[in-house]
Amino acid sequence: MANAKKLPITLTDREIALGYVYLVVDFLFLPLMLNTFNSILTHPLNAAWTNFLYFFFNFLFLCLIFQKYLKKSFIHAGKNTLRFLLYSILGFAVYQLCNFLLSYVIVRLYPAFANMNDASISHMLTDNFVIMSIGTIFFVPVAEELIHRGLIFTSMYRKSPAAAYIFSTIFFAAIHVIGYVGTADRMTLLFSLIQYIPAGLILAKAYEKSGCILVPMLIHASVNAMGIFALR
Numbered sequence: 001m002a003n004a005k006k007l008p009i010t011l012t013d014r015e016i017a018l019g020y021v022y023l024v025v026d027f028l029f030l031p032l033m034l035n036t037f038n039s040i041l042t043h044p045l046n047a048a049w050t051n052f053l054y055f056f057f058n059f060l061f062l063c064l065i066f067q068k069y070l071k072k073s074f075i076h077a078g079k080n081t082l083r084f085l086l087y088s089i090l091g092f093a094v095y096q097l098c099n100f101l102l103s104y105v106i107v108r109l110y111p112a113f114a115n116m117n118d119a120s121i122s123h124m125l126t127d128n129f130v131i132m133s134i135g136t137i138f139f140v141p142v143a144e145e146l147i148h149r150g151l152i153f154t155s156m157y158r159k160s161p162a163a164a165y166i167f168s169t170i171f172f173a174a175i176h177v178i179g180y181v182g183t184a185d186r187m188t189l190l191f192s193l194i195q196y197i198p199a200g201l202i203l204a205k206a207y208e209k210s211g212c213i214l215v216p217m218l219i220h221a222s223v224n225a226m227g228i229f230a231l232r
Contacts, residue, residue, distance in 0.1 A: 006161075008211040009072045011154050018065045019151040026058060026147075048127035055135035058143045066146050073213050083210060091206035091219045096226075098198040106191045113191050116180040122231040133228050141220035148172045148200065149207045149216050161208075169200030199223075 011019070034054055038044050045053070063070065077084045106113050125132050148168045156164035173196035177189055184192075203216040 006208070006211075007154060007157055009069065009076055009213070010158070011066070011069055011151070015066055015069055016151065016155045019062075019147075019155075022061060022065055023147065023151070026061075030054065030057060046127045048124040048132050051124060052128075052131045052135045055139035055143070059139040062143050062146045066150060069150065069213070070146075076212050077214050080210075080212070084212060084215060087206050087210035087215050088218045091202060091215060092222050095199060095202045095219060095223055098202060099195075099223075102195060102198055106195065110187055110191055113188060115195060116184050116188065116192055117176050118227065118231065121228075125228070125231060136228055137221055137225045141217050141224060144172070144175075145203070145207075145213055145217045145220055149204055150213050153204055153207065157208075165201065165204055168204055169197055172200035172203075173197050 031054060034050055034057075038050055121132065121136065148171060152171055153164045153168040156167055173193050176196050177192045180192070181189065203219060206219055207213060207216045
């Protein structure tokens with residue numbers, strides 16, 4: 001329990017319990033409910049709109065569950081503004097550098113590689129650039145950071161920082177790849193998984209060092225924003 005002192009903001013037992021319950025709902029029921037609703041519409045929504053709705057509801061429910069945690073995070077950021085800015089800028093720079101180097105190595109090893117998640121987002125951007133940009137830049141970073149660094153990392157960190165890094169990073173990488181199993185070759189799946197591992201580690205380290213979940217959220221949002229406009 002002594003390790004918990006290294007994180008100035010922790011989750012309550014209630015937030016942890018509700019968070020993990022919602023995690024099950026998120027993966028098993030929310031997409032199913034949205035797809036079922038869409039299927040009964042006279043004019044079904046396109047992929048961009050269905051994904052936007054998923055991003056929005058995920059963002060909304062998670063903010064409600066972790067509202068106290070978020071409030072404490074904003075207060076902490078306000079009291080430690082320079083630390084907040086320093087780790088946001090440093091984390092973003094390291095993230096971009098690692099991503100550039102790893103992408104270069106992957107393409108050299110497997111020239112046919114193309115990140116499936118980027119390709120999917122690029123396709124939906126052509127359907128509706130505005131709503132996909134809003135969802136990807138604003139809703140996704142908040143929701144994903146609340147799950148991976150807020151819930152998984154924070155709850156495990158109390159007992160084992162190493163386990164917190166390992167499980168939050170693996171889960172973060174897997175969630176970006178699992179939806180493409182069966183539609184992509186094994187090498188593409190493997191390299192896609194590897195591509196997200198440094199990102200997960202860097203975001204977790206930025207969170208640990210800053211002590212504020214808003215830092216990885218800002219880094220994540222900045223990375224997504226750059227990616228969106230690069231794909232346009």
